[in-house]
Amino acid sequence: MPGRPAPADAFSLVRSLGLALPGVDVVTRYDGSPMLKAGGCFMACLAQHPSAEPDTLVVRADPDDRHWLLADAPDIYYLTDFYRRHPIVLVRLSRIDREALREILSISWRLTMAKPSARMKRKRHHRAAAHDS
Numbered sequence: 001m002p003g004r005p006a007p008a009d010a011f012s013l014v015r016s017l018g019l020a021l022p023g024v025d026v027v028t029r030y031d032g033s034p035m036l037k038a039g040g041c042f043m044a045c046l047a048q049h050p051s052a053e054p055d056t057l058v059v060r061a062d063p064d065d066r067h068w069l070l071a072d073a074p075d076i077y078y079l080t081d082f083y084r085r086h087p088i089v090l091v092r093l094s095r096i097d098r099e100a101l102r103e104i105l106s107i108s109w110r111l112t113m114a115k116p117s118a119r120m121k122r123k124r125h126h127r128a129a130a131h132d133s
Helices: 007-019 066-072 098-132
Strands: 024-028 034-038 041-046 056-060 088-092
Touching (some): 007 034, 007 041, 007 098, 034 098
């Protein structure tokens, strides 16, 4: 569609803000689109499912807290049925300002970085329980 930025252009601000966070890398997904990873885990990418609007960013969000984003700024944040079951929120890049984008990326980064440490704690707990039995 004329006038719409190419996906790489839509992702350029996301890339620069994301790379300012510790341990964040930009990688290329299997479909050629860019994705941010933190600690080797998904942090943010452009939505590829047809249910999402063009130039939509997918970021991690706590499912218990994302309803606040959806209620406070429904013009910026949304979900589709396809994405609802995942711990994410969809972000309309054309509607979010730089500071709000920086904040939502920071939230996604914190959730992403907490995920591996929680996984390691569970593994240690399971190993200890197996060792004790």
